[in-house]
Amino acid sequence: MAPVKVTVTGAAGQIGYALLFRIASGQLLGADVPVTLSLLEITPALKAAEGTAMELDDCAFPLLKGIEITDSADKAFDGANVALLVGARPRTAGMERGDLLEANGGIFGPQGKAINSHAADDIRVLVVGNPANTNALIAQAAAPDVPAERFTAMTRLDHNRALSQLAAKLKVSVTDIKKMTIWGNHSATQYPDLFHTEVGGKIAAELVEDAWLRETFIPKVAKRGAAIIEARGASSAASAANAAIDHVHDWVNGTPEGDWTSAAIPSDGSYGVPEGIISSFPVVSRDGRWEIVQGLSIDEFSRERIDASVGELVEERDAVRALNLI
Ligand SMILES: NC(=O)C1=CN([C@@H]2O[C@H](COP(=O)(O)OP(=O)(O)OC[C@H]3O[C@@H](n4cnc5c(N)ncnc54)[C@H](O)[C@@H]3O)[C@@H](O)[C@H]2O)C=CC1
Numbered sequence: 001m002a003p004v005k006v007t008v009t010g011a012a013g014q015i016g017y018a019l020l021f022r023i024a025s026g027q028l029l030g031a032d033v034p035v036t037l038s039l040l041e042i043t044p045a046l047k048a049a050e051g052t053a054m055e056l057d058d059c060a061f062p063l064l065k066g067i068e069i070t071d072s073a074d075k076a077f078d079g080a081n082v083a084l085l086v087g088a089r090p091r092t093a094g095m096e097r098g099d100l101l102e103a104n105g106g107i108f109g110p111q112g113k114a115i116n117s118h119a120a121d122d123i124r125v126l127v128v129g130n131p132a133n134t135n136a137l138i139a140q141a142a143a144p145d146v147p148a149e150r151f152t153a154m155t156r157l158d159h160n161r162a163l164s165q166l167a168a169k170l171k172v173s174v175t176d177i178k179k180m181t182i183w184g185n186h187s188a189t190q191y192p193d194l195f196h197t198e199v200g201g202k203i204a205a206e207l208v209e210d211a212w213l214r215e216t217f218i219p220k221v222a223k224r225g226a227a228i229i230e231a232r233g234a235s236s237a238a239s240a241a242n243a244a245i246d247h248v249h250d251w252v253n254g255t256p257e258g259d260w261t262s263a264a265i266p267s268d269g270s271y272g273v274p275e276g277i278i279s280s281f282p283v284v285s286r287d288g289r290w291e292i293v294q295g296l297s298i299d300e301f302s303r304e305r306i307d308a309s310v311g312e313l314v315e316e317r318d319a320v321r322a323l324n325l326i
């Protein structure tokens with residue numbers, strides 16, 4: 001079997017360090033799938049990426065068939081089958097949102113273009129670097145020859161956080177919980193929805209107090225990233241890497257029958273989310289493609305929250321449009 005080429009940007013960063021070893025050990029694609037890794041970094045971080053590559057060598061992973069380290073996007077994405085876009089420009093003190101979007105446009109535009117020109121026909125892209133949904137939109141717009149559905153952004157970490165918070169509340173195992181959903185943006189406006197989530201055949205929203213759902217669960221999940229930064233002095237890295245593994249694993253290998261997961265994928269207009277926006281939905285993966293779960297009833301409480309998060313995504317889209325980034 002020919003190795004699958006996995007390109008990781010920001011490979012010398014925190015998430016990169018937590019991610020690369022798991023990809024090389026077979027957890028991304030399967031225990032029988034050989035991989036080659038391509039590490040894309042900015043020039044000053046190449047040496048650190050080389051250090052990580054030395055450690056990858058030292059693991060003697062049977063599935064790892066090669067490592068390439070480069071600061072050239074054209075080279076990094078050449079023949080890539082999976083692209084994990086982790087490296088991004090973080091927001092720094094005093095930075096306006098427009099500056100942040102523009103700085104990221106300077107990263108995700110050229111990377112999208114390189115993917116368009118050089119990646120393999122089956123390329124699948126997961127954007128992790130924030131603002132993830134809009135960075136995915138920028139990369140997608142720069143890659144008109146790649147099917148739009150191949151550009152996705154990560155809300156699986158939010159999904160996993162929601163599973164874990166609910167399991168703790170109900171004193172059940174995360175495996176007892178099915179059909180969790182994160183809607184919208186990977187930001188504080190995201191909406192973790194318990195109205196379709198099932199625990200032992202019952203609807204989760206009916207098993208918890210209303211006040212807990214509104215005042216504890218939703219804000220705790222939505223603001224968990226900030227809480228981790230506050231506690232660790234650095235943003236989530238191992239849990240973010242874990243979620244990236246889950247997302248790509250399920251995209252390629254399928255989601256289990258009777259359950260779904262959450263991923264930010266280009267909207268087809270489902271649930272009133274404007275077409276083209278890269279928004280989180282309840283999704284299943286079948287035959288290597290994400291499909292939005294259809295037919296869920298959305299009550300007024302959920303509608304307001306989905307609309308608020310999608311409204312933020314529309315604003316971000318309009319802002320990058322005004323900057324000619326899409
Ligand atoms: N979607 C999600 O759920 C989550 C997203 N994130 C985001 O993931 C991103 C990465 O986080 P960390 O690894 O902790 O950051 P980090 O700062 O440790 O690493 C980022 C790396 O990206 C590299 N980089 C910057 N520009 C690049 C470019 N043009 N090409 C290639 N590499 C480039 C940097 O040199 C650095 O090594 C951040 O934007 C963070 O906000 C973090 C946690 C969860």
Ligand SMILES: O=C([O-])CC(=O)C(=O)O
Binds near residue numbers: 157225226235
């Ligand atoms: O803001 C960040 O960099 C961290 C983040 O996205 C998260 O942990 O959800």
